[in-house]
Amino acid sequence: MEDFFNEVIAGFGNPKRAFINYEKNKFNEFRRREERQNLLGAQKFFISDSLLENAVIASLSQPQALLGMLRQAKPPFNNMWIEWNEKKRVELIHKHFTSMGLNMEQLDPDSQADRVGYHIKNTDHYYSSGITNDVRTFTSDAKKVYPKGCFAYQSYFSFGEKAWVENLTGDRKYKGKIVFPPQSILLNNEEEITFEKKAEHEHITTMRHAFGSTYRTVHNKNIVLDSLVKHSCFFTHDLLLFGYPKSALQEMMNGNSDQVLEWMKITLAFIEGDIRFIIAVLSLLNYQHHVYERAEMASIPRRIRFGGIVPRNEVRILEIDLPKPFGVKKYEKIFKGFGSPKRQHTRRGHWHTYHYKNGEKRQKWVEEQTVGNPELGKIEHDYILRRRNG
Helix, strand or coil: CCCCHHHHHHHHHHHHHHHCCCCCHHHHHHHHHHHHHHHHHHHHEECCCHHHHHHHHHCCCCHHHHHHHHHHHHCCCCEEEEEEEHHHHHHHHHHHHCCCCCCCCCCCHHCCCEEEEEEEEEEHCCCCCCCCHHHHHHHHHCCCCCCCCEEEEEEEEEECCCCCEEEEEEEEECCEEEECCCCEEEEEECCCCCCCCCHHHHHHHHHHHHHHHHHHHHHCCCCHHHHHHHCCEECCCCHHHCCCCCCHHHHHHHCCCCHHHHHHHHHHHHHHHHHHHHHHHHHCCCCCCEEEEEHHHHCCCEEEECEECCCCCEEEEEEECCCCCCCCCCCCCCCCCCCCCCCCEEECEEEEEECCCCCCEEEECCCCCCECEEEEEEEEHHHEEEEEEE
């Protein structure tokens, strides 16, 4: 499978060729090694083209429905990667908005990314207030106080041979490069993220655009949209200095509002509507579902990128049927500890519904867990999310 994930890993091996403004220094080298290790430890999800249309349709639901999906859409792992065919997704969005009677601009294939990947991290786990390095503290926004349970959604893009993207210095060809916006999205599935009263209106207006300008126009008078966007905010990309001039960062730190506005515009141009789509995908993923292990795994062709060989991380690939409407019935065992010993693996986070004899039902989020005996070996999983037949 020619995936984007291993291409990004290869890029960290030769960042000077992979990223446009990469400057080799002590700080950037530390971040390069750290982010590469974080990515290698992530649970990886690939959204098949067959599932894309289901997720796109779900992402176009009314704000009330999307707000309901938000709680269901809690990332099942504290460190995960998710990617998809972006050209196909844009075509599907264009198709369904057009079918709703909206006048859409003609698609320009040269301005679209081929593939998109998001590195999703639990901020409680990855960012601590004990960080003392000034630049690192700024780039991870660690000084700010967010509700517990926030996740950072950091994007990466791969463009085609003819792609041009407007940047701070005008049009720039991104052929053969890994690019990303200066900011990412912070999302909390259960609590709203509060801001000072004087900044609240500006925050809501900005995040409405992040959920998609066309979607915002369609639902502009729906007050539930404000409730939805209050669960999100901008969050500085951890690899900011890999792709953007240090002078621009210094201006932003000095309170230059024009620089802040410029980076917001760049970010919105990259990620507009993505978070709505990811909410739909994760909501589908968190249904109870059947998992099938494929008997054989297709061999991965050898690729050269950025002057080196792209890694071929061969892992056991699982296919997941989505969605499964009624879940799987489970009963608590009276006797425990008599099962067959299992190899060590990470069990994903999931919603568990408890049923009581009096008819009461309670739902609880079960966090991801590392289980099994490491002496028997370790199991790593990648997931291909595909549409259920029928």
